[in-house]
Amino acid sequence: MMRFSTLIKHPADWMAGSQGDQGAVLTSRIRLARNLRRHPFPGWAKRDQRAAALDLMRPAIEALPAMKDAFSHELGDLSPVQKQVLVERHLISREHAARSEGSAAVIERRQTFSLMLNEEDHLRMQAIRPGLQLTAAFEALSELDTELEDSLEFAFDPTLGYLTTCPTNLGTGLRASAMLHLPGLVLSDQIGQVLQAVNKIGLAVRGLYGEGTESLGNLYQISNQSTLGESEETIIRRLERVISQVSNHEGNAREKLMEDDPDMVSDKIGRAYGVLRHAHLIDSKEALNHLSLLRLGGTLEFFPPETVMLCDSLLMDIQPAHLQLHSGRKLSPEERDSIRAEIVRSRLQSLESPDNRKPSNDDRKISEPPNPGDA
Amino acid sequence: MKCDFCDTKATVFLTQLVEGQMKKVCLCDACAKDRGVTDPTGFSLADLLLGGLPGGPGAAPVTPVAGTTAGNGRKCETCGFTLEDLRRVRRFGCSDCYPTFADEVTQMVRGMHKGTSHVGKVPEGLMAQQYRHQRIEELQSRLDQAIASESYEEAAGIRDEIRNLDEVNP
Numbered sequence: 385m386m387r388f389s390t391l392i393k394h395p396a397d398w399m400a401g402s403q404g405d406q407g408a409v410l411t412s413r414i415r416l417a418r419n420l421r422r423h424p425f426p427g428w429a430k431r432d433q434r435a436a437a438l439d440l441m442r443p444a445i446e447a448l449p450a451m452k453d454a455f456s457h458e459l460g461d462l463s464p465v466q467k468q469v470l471v472e473r474h475l476i477s478r479e480h481a482a483r484s485e486g487s488a489a490v491i492e493r494r495q496t497f498s499l500m501l502n503e504e505d506h507l508r509m510q511a512i513r514p515g516l517q518l519t520a521a522f523e524a525l526s527e528l529d530t531e532l533e534d535s536l537e538f539a540f541d542p543t544l545g546y547l548t549t550c551p552t553n554l555g556t557g558l559r560a561s562a563m564l565h566l567p568g569l570v571l572s573d574q575i576g577q578v579l580q581a582v583n584k585i586g587l588a589v590r591g592l593y594g595e596g597t598e599s600l601g602n603l604y605q606i607s608n609q610s611t612l613g614e615s616e617e618t619i620i621r622r623l624e625r626v627i628s629q630v631s632n633h634e635g636n637a638r639e640k641l642m643e644d645d646p647d648m649v650s651d652k653i654g655r656a657y658g659v660l661r662h663a664h665l666i667d668s669k670e671a672l673n674h675l676s677l678l679r680l681g682g683t684l685e686f687f688p689p690e691t692v693m694l695c696d697s698l699l700m701d702i703q704p705a706h707l708q709l710h711s712g713r714k715l716s717p718e719e720r721d722s723i724r725a726e727i728v729r730s731r732l733q734s735l736e737s738p739d740n741r742k743p744s745n746d747d748r749k750i751s752e753p754p755n756p757g758d759a
Numbered sequence: 760m761k762c763d764f765c766d767t768k769a770t771v772f773l774t775q776l777v778e779g780q781m782k783k784v785c786l787c788d789a790c791a792k793d794r795g796v797t798d799p800t801g802f803s804l805a806d807l808l809l810g811g812l813p814g815g816p817g818a819a820p821v822t823p824v825a826g827t828t829a830g831n832g833r834k835c836e837t838c839g840f841t842l843e844d845l846r847r848v849r850r851f852g853c854s855d856c857y858p859t860f861a862d863e864v865t866q867m868v869r870g871m872h873k874g875t876s877h878v879g880k881v882p883e884g885l886m887a888q889q890y891r892h893q894r895i896e897e898l899q900s901r902l903d904q905a906i907a908s909e910s911y912e913e914a915a916g917i918r919d920e921i922r923n924l925d926e927v928n929p
Contacts, residue, residue, distance in 0.1 A: 544857060
């Protein structure tokens with residue numbers, strides 16, 4: 385069985401590269417909720433009933449070809465830091481991390497699938513992909529789900545669809561979501577308007593770590609709320625359409641900012657670069673917000689394009705539990721700020737200042753901010 | 760002050776807005792318990808008032824809402840989840856709670872989603888079964904039509920077809 389250290393050592397497939405569309409869409413996630421027929425739901429089950437459900441599900445999941453050599457552990461066997469690292473990687477939910485005995489996590493080697501056993505529902509399955517790939521993620525996960533049906537009997541009703549603990553998940557049991565980086569819309573003060581419009585068509589907008597979390601680093605999650613009365617394809621198609629539109633708005637906003645107020649943009653990105661390159665104490669909020677601007681700089685040719693990926697992996701590695709795992713011990717907040725700054729400085733060591741960077745057009749003066757429209 | 764339901768001394772006093780009007784009810788301990796008043800989430804004064812407070816407004820003409828006050832004590836046979844549990848946590852105990860609390864499910868789901876009946880993926884084993892149910896329903900309505908128009912020969916054929924489909928059903 386895969387060890388925790390092996391799982392975490394490598395960046396997940398989905399962290400390595402959001403391509404196209406100026407990197408506005410970081411990741412796509414699909415979650416399916418399923419329950420065993422006639423077994424009490426985890427929140428209502430007695431200890432032995434929960435164990436019985438787990439004993440049914442775990443072998444069936446581990447036997448799936450896709451889950452060969454997967455990471456599979458009961459939550460009681462993981463340390464609080466290990467659980468928190470999984471939360472920071474979006475592999476398990478905060479709610480699931482709070483559980484111990486009787487609940488488990490099975491995570492595919494490349495971290496593209498992760499299954500939570502005995503979360504709010506018996507089974508919460510998730511597929512993550514880089515960029516805007518909701519359809520591909522759904523197809524892969526649905527296949528996994530169909531394979532599981534051979535060995536597990538899921539609770540299903542012809543009218544209500546898949547039966548879930550909470551009626552808000554009835555029907556498809558599907559939650560499709562994408563993580564978006566929207567600094568252009570934030571800097572141009574259009575974000576409120578755009579998010580309101582998204583909300584109006586029945587989609588939810590949340591911060592970095594889901595329900596009730598604040599938006600840091602200009603990162604937003606958009607997801608469906610309704611799960612009953614529409615097919616998976618309809619839900620996903622609408623979401624993909626809306627996300628592409630938001631992503632286009634973001635692209636336009638960035639272009640417009642560069643045209644209207646290049647000094648402001650250069651100033652923000654330059655300051656972020658300065659702070660991140662030279663800070664010795666930095667808390668995660670400050671780091672996230674500056675990394676967000678650095679990432680923006682990566683898409684606007686202030687920095688080489690691979691800077692976007694560098695920022696995405698830093699985004700993960702500077703989170704508190706990742707830092708503690710990295711240092712192998714519990715850290716005080718001050719120690720964390722110091723180690724965080726150290727990691728950021730060392731990773732950005734070879735990143736040239738935007739002032740030294742030659743614009744792609746030869747005849748342009750060095751002091752002039754690069755314009756993505758000319759590239 | 761006396762209880763509105765019996766002559767015992769009232770200890771529980773409730774004030775609530777019902778249809779825009781302030782309503783007050785006084786109850787004794789026993790009556791309060793009987794009517795689920797002690798569970799703050801599960802109780803609505805409207806049910807109490809509309810459901811037959813002696814001499815209360817609208818007591819006579821209005822029939823109690825199905826599955827509200829009348830459903831007290833209802834319980835899922837499979838997992839023991841009660842109506843009170845449902846009202847408290849707004850979640851269910853197991854898959855069999857859904858048919859057990861069908862009326863409450865209908866009420867909860869209304870307005871929660873884009874629709875009220877499932878469209879989309881169906882577990883493979885159930886697909887055939889669902890198709891069969893649908894087919895039987897279709898045939899049944901054709902059978903009714905055939906009988907209505909007195910085409911008995913056709914009706915007999917349809918009846919046999921329904922029988923065949925029914926037999927496959929475990």
